Amino acid sequence: MxxxxxxxxxxxxxxxxxxxxxxxxxxxxxxxxxxxxxxxxxxxxxxxxxxxxxxxxxxxxxxxxxxxxxxxxxxxxxxxxxxxxxxxxxxxxxxxxxxxxxxxxxxxxxxxxxxxxxxxxxxxxxxxxxxxxxxxxxxxxxxxxxxxxxxxxxxxxxxxxxxxxxxxxxxxxxxxxxxxxxxxxxxxxxxxxxxxxxxxxxxxxxxxxxxxxxxxxxxxxxMHEDIDTARHALRDAITRTAQRGGKVFIPAFSLERAQEILFDLHLLWDQKEIPALPVIVDSPLTAKVTEVFMKHPECYDKEIYEKFLAKAKNPFQFSLVRFTETPEESKALNATPGPMVILAGSGMCEAGRIRHHLKNGIEDARNAVVAVGYMAVNTLGRRLVDPTITQVKIFDQMLTKKAEVTSIAAYSxxxxxxxxxxxxxxxxxxxxxxxxxxxxxxxxxxxxxxxxxxxxxxxxxxxxxxxxxxxx
Ligand SMILES: [Zn+2]
Ligand SMILES: [Zn+2]
The missing domain is CATH 3.60.15.10 (Ribonuclease Z/Hydroxyacylglutathione hydrolase-like)
Structure with missing residues (x-):
């Protein structure tokens, strides 16, 4: 062989x-x-x-x-x-x-x-x-x-x-x-x-x-940090940003990480650990993948099955969450004041709607970028999380990183x-x-x-x- x-x-x-x-x-x-x-x-x-x-x-x-x-x-x-x-x-x-x-x-x-x-x-x-x-x-x-x-x-x-x-x-x-x-x-x-x-x-x-x-x-x-620390770090970043009236941008990996984030936000909201603020999923791919997730209860652990699926509750959908449907809805978010959370692809910020949101929001110190996944070298995502880099180029425009940047590696x-x-x-x-x-x-x-x-x-x-x- x-x-x-x-x-x-x-x-x-x-x-x-x-x-x-x-x-x-x-x-x-x-x-x-x-x-x-x-x-x-x-x-x-x-x-x-x-x-x-x-x-x-x-x-x-x-x-x-x-x-x-x-x-x-x-x-x-x-x-x-x-x-x-x-x-x-x-x-x-x-x-x-x-x-x-x-x-x-x-x-x-x-x-x-x-x-x-x-x-x-x-x-x-x-x-x-x-x-x-x-x-x-x-x-x-x-x-x-x-x-x-x-x-x-x-x-x-x-x-x-x-x-x-x-x-x-x-x-x-x-x-x-x-x-x-x-x-x-x-x-x-x-x-x-x-x-x-x-x-x-x-x-x-x-x-x-x-x-x-x-x-x-x-x-x-x-070594990774404990998975529980991830949810707490997410809660803290959102709370801090909401107090400033800012927007939290989460570059989302559409398959699995985005759903994990939605699920954690759901738990945090149920326990009233995060303030009431809109959670916008601005990623058509994430919406499609989340739909597929709902078709496969055989893949879940006991906890999520008993707490949600057995009661016909969607673990990824709760009162704060809204999925955008059209590009116009996505663009309208630029003019909407915070606080809010925006999940958008792509995960490493190399493509997709996240780049538009970052271009609009990176120079506002009230905002935050929360990285929840691996950022490969030579990507915009890596330049964002690299503390030695103060300026990033987005759509041919040099912008100064004024928004808070947090990296939560524990989500691996x-x-x-x-x-x-x-x-x-x-x-x-x-x-x-x-x-x-x-x-x-x-x-x-x-x-x-x-x-x-x-x-x-x-x-x-x-x-x-x-x-x-x-x-x-
Ligand atoms: Zn994999
Ligand atoms: Zn792999």
Whole structure:
């Protein structure tokens, strides 16, 4: 059996891992995830457009962990290049992927338009958009929903089971049972490993006794603050800003983080811990994703189910919340005085309506920007949270950061250093560990700690396209 990472190898984005299995009928090739590379525009465009295999001839099946774009975002490309096999995922991931991919197609089309206008043809990284909204829609015929905790056949000699990842709604870890030369072996893939006690969703399940474990390592060397501190920090930022009569801008990641924020605001409002002020969700994508969330009660933890869903109460909707519908409504918010909370995309402030709100409000000291997610380097979001930067450029205008900026890192949906150690060490049968989905600075200390505790463990940190022979 072989493992080949086609992305998320010593980096975080572009998750796509191949498992090759020898069977009497020939080699079978399975992809675990097929996600987008994100980051510097030209470099990611190039990586996203190229596959080192022929999707039409070479791939037998795709199995997905969850609907974040760095895990599903290249399925339409795979389909465009002729892949017609199954794409297995949970039912929630299937519905979320539909919304996310549609939005992805829209962004690709808009990007292409922009580049055609501003950049000479010879410098365009690709021919036409990576995929269109139409491609995103067409590829959905490949998706096949499967229940969690049940085996399903993937291809010859391989079956799979989904187990809870505790990361976002519908997110799972994958267990593969592979039969090679008459011998059965278990291979586990963490996908994005979540954390205990995250709002909305269940805690991650333990990994079954797999011999080979492919594990993410985003925060292999970082600890998170307690999740409760996140809600308190959010409450304090809102209260301070409301007292000044200002607006709180929350750059929202539409899938999961936005709903977590709405849920926390709901709890805070129920306990009268925040003042009565309008909470505006100014993001059509967030509205669509939130609708999908309501269709999947099977994904929630007991608390949210009993307190809300069982009583037909919407956890993400309460008396203060309003979803904007038209661009005009969004623009009208500029002239509306605070206090208010505005959630708008995109999460890293690289696109979407948040940029308009920031352009209008960043120079007003009464206002606040509350960052609730990871801000990658070279994004407006990172420049906003960087205290050494006093001016930011938004729509070609240099503006002075006068609004308060708060960063609440405790909202992370990824396991931290201690969670990762516990997760791997609890899987006692693991003989071969392959680290993916992390920068090398995060992987190295993680691997060093594990080797100390478990000296016999074989650990790989493969580069992209490196072929790893599974030793277990
Ligand atoms: Zn994720
Ligand atoms: Zn990821």
């Amino acid at each position: 072989k493992f080949i990472p086609h992305g998320a190898a010593q980096e975080v984005t572009g998750s796509c891992h191949e498992i090759q299995v020898e069977t009497p009928g020939g080699v079978r090739r399975i992809l675990l995830d097929c996600g987008l590379f994100q980051g510097r525009r030209a470099e990611s465009a190039q990586k996203n457009a190229a596959f080192t295999f022929d999707p039409k001839q070479d791939i037998d099946a795709v199995v997905l962990t969850h609907a974040h774009m760095d895990h599903v975002g290249r399925i339409p490309v795979l389909f465009k290049r002729g892949y017609v096999g199954p794409v297995f995922c949970t039912f929630a991931t299937k519905d979320l992927a539909e919304v996310m991919l549609q939005d992805g197609g829209y962004i690709q089309e808009k990007d292409e338009e922009y580049f055609r206008k501003h950049i000479t043809r010879s410098r365009l990284p690709t021919e036409g958009p990576l995929y269109t909204q139409e491609d995103a829609k067409s590829c959905l015929v490949l998706f096949r929903g499967e229940n969690m905790n049940e085996w399903f056949p993937v291809c010859d000699n391989v079956r799979a089971q989904f187990i809870e990842a505790g990361h976002i709604v519908g997110a799972v870890m994958i267990v593969l049972e592979v039969t090679e030369s008459g011998r059965k072996r278990l291979v586990g893939f963490s996908g994005d490993l979540g954390r205990n006690l995250l709002p909305i969703i269940r805690d991650p399940a333990p990994m079954p006794p797999v011999e080979t474990l492919i594990c993410e390592s985003t925060y292999g060397n970082r 949906g990824h396991a931290d250093r201690a969670d990762l150690d516990r997760f791997v060490l609890a899987t006692e049968q693991v003989q071969h560990l392959i680290l993916v989905h992390g920068e090398i600075e995060q992987m190295d200390p993680f691997a060093q700690r594990l080797v100390k505790t478990r000296p016999g463990l074989v650990i790989h940190k493969p580069e992209r396209e490196e072929v790893v022979e599974l030793v277990a």
